[in-house]
Amino acid sequence: MQIGVNLLWCVPGDVGGSEEYLVRQLLGLAAAAPDLAAACTLYTVPAFAPAHPDVAAGYRTRIARFDGSSRPGRVVGEVHWLRRATAGLDLVHHGGGTAPLGARRPYLLTVHDLQYRTFPQYFSALKLAYLRAMMPRSARGARLVTVPSQYVRTTVSTAFGLPAERVMVVPHGVEPAVSELVPPASEIRARYGLGAGPFVVYPAVTHPHKNHRLLVDALRGPWAGRDVQVVCIGGRGAAEPVLAAAGDPRLIRAGRVPDADRNGLIAAAEALVFPSTYEGFGAPLIEAMTLGTPVVCSDSAALPEVAGDAAVVRPPTVDAWADALDEVDRHRATLVEAGRRRATMFTAERSGAALAEAYRAALR
Secondary structure, three states, rough: OOEEEOOOOOOOOOOOOOHHHHHHHHHHHHHHHHHHOOEEEEEOOHHHHHHHHHHHOOEEEEEOOOOOOHHHHHHHHHHHHHHHHOOOOEEEEEOOOOOOOOOOOOEEEEEOOHHHHHHHHHHHHHHHHHHHHHHHHHHHHEEEEEOOHHHHHHHHHHHHHHOOOEEEOOOOOOOOOOOHHHOOOOHHHHHHOOOOOOOEEEEEOOOHHHHHHHHHHHHOOOOOOOOOEEEEEEOOOOHHHHHOOOOOEEEEEOOOOOHHHHHHHHHOOOOOEOOOOOOOOOHHOOOHHOOOOEEEEEEEOHHHHHHOOOEEOOOOOOOHHHHHHHHHHHHHHHHHHHHHHOOOHOHHHHHHHHHHHHHHHHHH
């Protein structure tokens, strides 16, 4: 049995949470089902192995001649180079939401979300046309589709007319070792100029659907007299001007930070805040729970499903969030305890075991 895993779409640092999702799954697969991991070959761009040496060390890897930075170049590479490279395999796993034209069958497809259907205005005309053409075709041609949440399972099944048994949930997983990679709070506060006061953290690229504006407006409105800083970490997106124009010294724009610092900021925060209006999963919620930090999140898309009873869940409006931090203060110990329990349901090994189940189902 031979399985190919198409990671050519995964240009490190450019694809957000979907990169972490597949990387953690592969680490979990190696632990949960070493026989299947041994049967896998990863097909990657050159930058993948240096960015994820632990994954590359555990799998056979074939590196493409192209770097993947050009979407048209990557699409052509998948159609030609990948098709030749995967000849004779029993199954190919396409992890980026689409399968290339002429993809060898059978294949398994991972769909991370259907945001383009909910918020088409946030996509360029070219990318929107590509997704509208390719995602339904890719999903319908798959032996099995895997998704990160029940929310995405329902939307994929409904949107593409797939029977429920052809769509399987493979949840995100967080390594328990994340708690070991946490710099001291004093060091984190000094590095980012946070002083000794309380702060909350939002780890997200400034895409419009991430709804950073809610935090800016909360600082101007109901949190105006509150002693709290809002630390925004993550890459720059189309909504970056919202933060740039905020004009509030309590808003700290830290940008991309090293993984250890990200963990440290979350661990030292009063809460992780996540006002996003669309998520196929929402892995930072589980990361915060693993680190013992309370969570405030919106009630949009998959977030309530992931949060369960271990977070303060509110509609993504300023009025609804006005007293959210007071709620955290009142129930901190309960939220931390509930969060730690919930995080045990979303480990990398559990995610890998679910992927192994999907591979076996697709190979039947």
